[in-house]
């Protein structure tokens with residue numbers, strides 16, 4: 001993979017200049033936030049549900065070995081098989097081996113972020129299988145040969161015109177030669193293509209939103225029903241899931257489900273919630289003959305033991321990115337790995353290393369909006385700050401930045417000099433900016449002004465000076 005730290009800046013500049021991407025991002029930007037706000041307002045117990053969710057996740061993480069064992073026993077009792085994958089390579093190998101052993105040729109897949117994380121599609125294609133994504137967004141980006149740019153809406157960066165072009169180029173081989181432009185027509189056409197794939201598939205692979213330990217059940221949520229068809233039509237069903245997805249009971253899963261839909265898309269519940277437990281039993285009219293679960297660690301247990309443990313509460317709702325101004329400006333591909341936005345800026349450096357991804361925790365305004373909306377109260381800004389601190393301690397940042405931080409540290413630990421310095425600086429900058437009140441260039445800050453961005457000048461007084469003046473006024 002290209003080193004992320006270099007690529008992030010380049011990709012961000014590219015994203016800001018890509019007019020089509022900006023149209024797509026602007027269209028999506030407020031929709032999610034408004035829908036979430038309405039759904040939250042309509043549920044008086046939303047905050048107490050969040051508290052319960054945090055308690056459920058924390059309790060499970062503290063006893064993760066116990067609940068994983070209970071889950072694995074329950075899966076085996078129901079006739080399924082559990083495979084443990086400690087790394088991405090393990091996960092890819094296991095999935096390929098199951099598909100080979102079943103004599104499969106065609107594989108359908110439901111949306112799975114952990115599948116993206118470990119690179120399941122690439123491994124299967126390399127092994128000679130035909131893999132078809134069945135979630136509409138994933139199907140679109142598979143045709144475009146691109147990674148997802150959002151964890152809930154993988155093709156959010158695509159405009160209707162781009163999707164129309166993609167379908168026209170790729171569906172002609174099925175005899176579908178008319179170029180379509182209306183969304184319902186395009187959805188119908190995709191449905192037509194996918195129907196044959198479902199019927200031909202030998203293996204169906206899904207992710208899991210939750211794994212219920214007491215019953216060995218896997219839960220997935222979709223809005224298109226593609227998950228149900230992927231689980232139940234092929235003769236083999238493979239569930240790929242991170243080990244942090246396990247929860248003790250169905251009751252716990254339902255608490256988290258009530259938060260997931262509202263936080264992700266503003267829905268009380270997603271249109272389909274599918275529970276699968278083991279293979280088809282005698283008397284069942286449909287269902288797979290084989291049921292496999294691949295439980296993937298890939299760095300999660302090392303997170304359990306450090307300051308980033310809270311990140312394992314994440315239920316992949318996407319609310320943090322839907323409310324992030326940085327994500328809203330540059331979209332998901334600029335982040336360079338599977339997980340974008342605030343949660344990705346924490347997870348990516350942990351997965352690929354700070355040396356590669358140190359720019360991500362720094363590309364944050366620390367406005368705190370992500371933590372406010374996170375249904376499981378992950379303190380994302382604090383975790384990003386911890387990563388910045390770690391980067392500084394490891395001397396990984398650029399030298400000018402390290403020097404600047406060292407100077408800042410010296411000033412802030414000498415409050416008198418700091419106050420005097422900021423007072424003089426605020427006055428000087430206000431004078432220099434003149435009546436325009438903005439700067440168009442400044443030494444050592446070239447990249448800020450690139451692309452026509454300006455910088456408002458200070459108003460001539462520091463915050464502390466204004467505060468003290470107001471307090472004196474109140475006293476008088």
Ligand code: SF4
Pocket residue numbers: 263313314315316317318319320321343370373374375376377378
């Ligand atoms: S960090 Fe929180 S808001 Fe972001 S995806 Fe995870 S659960 Fe959702």
